[in-house]
Amino acid sequence: MPDISAGRLGEADYGKNFSDVHPPLSAHEAVVESDRCYFCFDAPCTNACPTSIDIPLFIRKIGTGNVVGAAETIFSSNILGGMCARVCPTETLCEEACVRNLAEEKPVRIGLLQRHATDHYLDRHAAYGVRAPATGRKVAVVGAGPAGLACAHELALKGHQVTIFEARGKAGGLNEFGIAAYKATDGFAQREVDFVLGVGGIAVEAGKALGRDFTLAGLKADYDAVFLGLGLQAVNALGVEGEEIAGVVDAVRWIEELRQSPDKSAIEVGARVVVIGGGMTAVDAAVQAKKLGADEVTIAYRRGSAEMGASRYEQELAQVNGVRILHWVAPRTVVSEGNAVAAVDFERTALDAAGRLTGTGRSVRLLADQVMKAIGQTFVSGPVEAGETVALEGGRIAVDADMRTSLAGVWAGGDCVRGGEDLTVQAVDHGKRAALSIHAALSA
Amino acid sequence: MADLRTNFLGIKSPNPFWLASAPPTDKKYNVERAFRAGWGGVVWKTLGEDPAVVNVNGPRYGAIHAGDRRLAGLNNIELITDRPLELNLREIAEVKKAWPDRALVVSLMVPCEEPNWNSIVARVEETGADGLELNFGCPHGMSERGMGSAVGQVPEYIEMVARWCKAATRMPVIVKLTPNITDIRYPARAARKGGADAVSLINTINSIVAVDLDSFAPVPTIDGKGSHGGYCGPAVKPIALNMVAEIARDPETWGMPISGIGGIETWRDAAEYIALGCGTVQVCTAVMTYGFKIVEEMIDGMKKYMDGHGFSTIEDFRGLAVRNLSDWKYLNLNYIAKARIDQDLCIKCGRCHIACEDTSHQAITHMVDGVRHFEVKDEECVGCNLCVNVCPVEGCITMQPMAPGSVDPRTGRVVPAQYANWTTHPNNPSAIAAE
Numbered sequence: 001m002p003d004i005s006a007g008r009l010g011e012a013d014y015g016k017n018f019s020d021v022h023p024p025l026s027a028h029e030a031v032v033e034s035d036r037c038y039f040c041f042d043a044p045c046t047n048a049c050p051t052s053i054d055i056p057l058f059i060r061k062i063g064t065g066n067v068v069g070a071a072e073t074i075f076s077s078n079i080l081g082g083m084c085a086r087v088c089p090t091e092t093l094c095e096e097a098c099v100r101n102l103a104e105e106k107p108v109r110i111g112l113l114q115r116h117a118t119d120h121y122l123d124r125h126a127a128y129g130v131r132a133p134a135t136g137r138k139v140a141v142v143g144a145g146p147a148g149l150a151c152a153h154e155l156a157l158k159g160h161q162v163t164i165f166e167a168r169g170k171a172g173g174l175n176e177f178g179i180a181a182y183k184a185t186d187g188f189a190q191r192e193v194d195f196v197l198g199v200g201g202i203a204v205e206a207g208k209a210l211g212r213d214f215t216l217a218g219l220k221a222d223y224d225a226v227f228l229g230l231g232l233q234a235v236n237a238l239g240v241e242g243e244e245i246a247g248v249v250d251a252v253r254w255i256e257e258l259r260q261s262p263d264k265s266a267i268e269v270g271a272r273v274v275v276i277g278g279g280m281t282a283v284d285a286a287v288q289a290k291k292l293g294a295d296e297v298t299i300a301y302r303r304g305s306a307e308m309g310a311s312r313y314e315q316e317l318a319q320v321n322g323v324r325i326l327h328w329v330a331p332r333t334v335v336s337e338g339n340a341v342a343a344v345d346f347e348r349t350a351l352d353a354a355g356r357l358t359g360t361g362r363s364v365r366l367l368a369d370q371v372m373k374a375i376g377q378t379f380v381s382g383p384v385e386a387g388e389t390v391a392l393e394g395g396r397i398a399v400d401a402d403m404r405t406s407l408a409g410v411w412a413g414g415d416c417v418r419g420g421e422d423l424t425v426q427a428v429d430h431g432k433r434a435a436l437s438i439h440a441a442l443s444a
Numbered sequence: 445m446a447d448l449r450t451n452f453l454g455i456k457s458p459n460p461f462w463l464a465s466a467p468p469t470d471k472k473y474n475v476e477r478a479f480r481a482g483w484g485g486v487v488w489k490t491l492g493e494d495p496a497v498v499n500v501n502g503p504r505y506g507a508i509h510a511g512d513r514r515l516a517g518l519n520n521i522e523l524i525t526d527r528p529l530e531l532n533l534r535e536i537a538e539v540k541k542a543w544p545d546r547a548l549v550v551s552l553m554v555p556c557e558e559p560n561w562n563s564i565v566a567r568v569e570e571t572g573a574d575g576l577e578l579n580f581g582c583p584h585g586m587s588e589r590g591m592g593s594a595v596g597q598v599p600e601y602i603e604m605v606a607r608w609c610k611a612a613t614r615m616p617v618i619v620k621l622t623p624n625i626t627d628i629r630y631p632a633r634a635a636r637k638g639g640a641d642a643v644s645l646i647n648t649i650n651s652i653v654a655v656d657l658d659s660f661a662p663v664p665t666i667d668g669k670g671s672h673g674g675y676c677g678p679a680v681k682p683i684a685l686n687m688v689a690e691i692a693r694d695p696e697t698w699g700m701p702i703s704g705i706g707g708i709e710t711w712r713d714a715a716e717y718i719a720l721g722c723g724t725v726q727v728c729t730a731v732m733t734y735g736f737k738i739v740e741e742m743i744d745g746m747k748k749y750m751d752g753h754g755f756s757t758i759e760d761f762r763g764l765a766v767r768n769l770s771d772w773k774y775l776n777l778n779y780i781a782k783a784r785i786d787q788d789l790c791i792k793c794g795r796c797h798i799a800c801e802d803t804s805h806q807a808i809t810h811m812v813d814g815v816r817h818f819e820v821k822d823e824e825c826v827g828c829n830l831c832v833n834v835c836p837v838e839g840c841i842t843m844q845p846m847a848p849g850s851v852d853p854r855t856g857r858v859v860p861a862q863y864a865n866w867t868t869h870p871n872n873p874s875a876i877a878a879e
Contacts, residue, residue, distance in 0.1 A: 031513075042810060102792065
């Protein structure tokens with residue numbers, strides 16, 4: 001019998017294991033850290049930020065005791081600066097660009113400084129920004145994830161009336177449903193949603209899905225502009241024998257269930273867990289499985305460390321939490337015993353002379369009570385291909401530099417568009433850029 | 445191995461590092477801790493007449509901080525010792541007896557009347573102390589009563605009191621100067637005229653260290669009010685070095701022993717004062733910040749420096765920088781330097797660029813062939829050194845002199861080999877015609 005159960009830990013362990021993975025800086029720590037910023041010219045960190053936050057300026061403001069001003073600098077570029085401070089892979093964005101890396105291989109801790117400023121602001125303010133006089137224009141935003149929220153906020157600031165349609169029961173998107181619990185503790189995602197909506201002029205229609213409850217053509221008729229921030233709805237299949245066996249779960253769904261459960265001890269986890277994939281989702285699933293009390297957790301990835309979607313920092317986080325990462329293995333068969341999973345057979349992989357990934361014929365079996373699939377998500381295009389369609393490219397919505405789709409009056413952004421990097425911060429940038437383009441179009 | 449022993453006015457000490465007259469030298473307890481830590485001497489905190497002065501019972505200090513709250517400047521409104529004269533004299537005698545190899549100089553401040561000075565000098569003499577330092581420097585509190593810097597700002601008073609003291613004692617007399625004066629050479633000359641054996645400088649600088657923006661009161665604030673204090677610490681060192689240099693190169697005070705004071709924290713600071721002619725240095729703010737232990741670094745660092753340069757005693761390099769002090773008008777206008785950025789050390793912060801671009805000569809690139817790259821444009825660079833000073837990486841940007849005979853791309857002129865200064869420059873209306 002496979003060993004899958006809930007409540008593997010003592011009650012106190014759950015609180016400890018799912019507390020903040022990066023505790024915030026104290027005011028003293030923040031000032032000390034702010035001193036390390038060189039206030040670079042044409043700052044590389046700002047250039048590396050998809051939302052172009054003026055990082056040296058906000059850090060300088062922290063250093064002078066103007067923490068509210070620091071947060072305003074952040075929010076003026078990125079209204080979800082609070083969540084980005086928690087979930088951005090800063091080690092491959094702003095902090096990788098920090099010149100302190102060249103000086104001493106230790107960047108300014110920009111993410112934590114950003115969190116310090118944004119937390120300070122959210123503790124004192126219900127919203128950011130002052131709306132321009134009402135324009136009388138209405139915009140529909142589909143999807144209340146980071147892209148949709150950022151778009152809605154910017155449009156609201158410009159004086160437009162926004163309605164967000166969200167298929168799920170509440171707003172937040174991946175911030176609410178898709179991120180490891182220890183990265184956004186204490187209900188931060190909902191708190192941030194309230195903060196964004198606090199500016200006014202934004203209505204949220206939850207439980208309304210495109211294609212089910214309304215159509216794109218209908219939105220186009222009822223609104224002056226439409227923004228699609230649909231995200232990705234489906235997960236990739238392994239395409240191997242035994243995938244349907246009990247005990248093989250979809251990591252995205254499992255993470256969501258965990259995130260939404262107020263009682264982490266109610267979440268079932270295997271004693272031996274194999275996570276298949278190499279991205280952030282794989283790490284989030286594996287680390288949380290470990291934190292729920294799994295004995296052995298292995299991330300199995302078909303290529304090497306450098307090719308993993310998870311940053312080096314995330315890989316280290318997994319390893320520090322006792323997760324083993326096995327490289328160069330591809331799943332071939334999920335082995336069952338009775339009606340449940342017992343193991344996964346992998347084939348060792350390698351690059352051939354042409355640099356292509358090939359099987360080596362050598363196999364390796366990992367015993368498993370639970371298997372989590374984390375090999376990527378895909379965009380479900382059905383709803384945008386009914387009636388008036390928007391053009392796709394590479395399976396996602398095609399957009400121009402201003403986030404315009406092929407359909408007049410319809411913009412799109414976030415993970416559902418071509419070229420998306422599946423990052424919160426990029427979704428925010430898309431939403432903001434689309435909003436500015438929509439505003440320009442509505443003002444013309 | 446370098447020998448740090450010094451003989452200043454006949455006062456011997458195992459090293460040139462003395463503690464200045466200040467809170468760290470107010471009593472036996474502190475002074476003995478300092479001697480145990482390795483300090484070569486102390487100037488006992490200024491004695492006055494009984495009844496003793498009183499101090500405020502609120503904050504006495506205020507500070508300015510550099511990055512990471514490193515204390516850069518300290519301001520104080522403390523007065524001279526507030527302990528009974530008798531107690532101080534007894535402890536001075538005890539300490540001198542217990543530590544005969546250390547320098548023990550006593551700082552004094554009494555009203556400007558000869559009997560007052562004669563009286564206190566005689567009493568100090570009985571303690572066996574090595575010397576006197578006349579406190580003509582304190583800029584706050586005591587100056588309102590006609591003492592401290594109120595004396596130091598009037599050369600005639602300095603001369604007068606120095607003469608009284610020299611006549612009254614066998615001990616060497618050091619006059620401690622206030623920097624709160626337009627030309628430091630005048631009080632120094634007066635000290636020499638009065639027969640003083642040496643000067644020590646600087647005392648603290650008049651200062652308001654900060655204004656509280658909620659109460660709108662100066663810092664430190666005593667029940668809602670504040671008065672100016674005396675400023676010291678690393679921030680004052682450049683001011684002090686200049687004043688020391690002025691005295692060191694003034695023909696009227698040439699050769700007069702100097703004890704250097706002002707912002708000394710490390711062996712390097714001390715060595716700079718010695719290079720400008722000081723025979724000893726005095727430290728206060730640094731020990732008030734870090735404790736007495738810093739002298740270990742000073743002793744070791746100074747020895748290493750001296751060994752590295754082949755100096756066996758302090759005298760071997762004392763004053764070596766004095767000959768290089770010059771008036772601006774004699775600086776060589778034919779010396780041409782250009783900034784050079786070491787690309788291997790450059791971390792690409794761009795501070796050199798923006799400083800030059802916004803505030804100087806537009807002589808540093810920020811982009812070359814579409815790549816972030818900082819490089820000096822020789823045709824624009826005037827060699828001002830600002831980029832060197834704003835660069836966060838020491839040694840990354842250096843000033844390279846141009847060889848005589850080469851062409852300065854900025855002016856298109858050949859760099860002359862011969863020295864030429866402003867006094868003969870054609871743009872100088874009072875230039876002396878070059879023959």
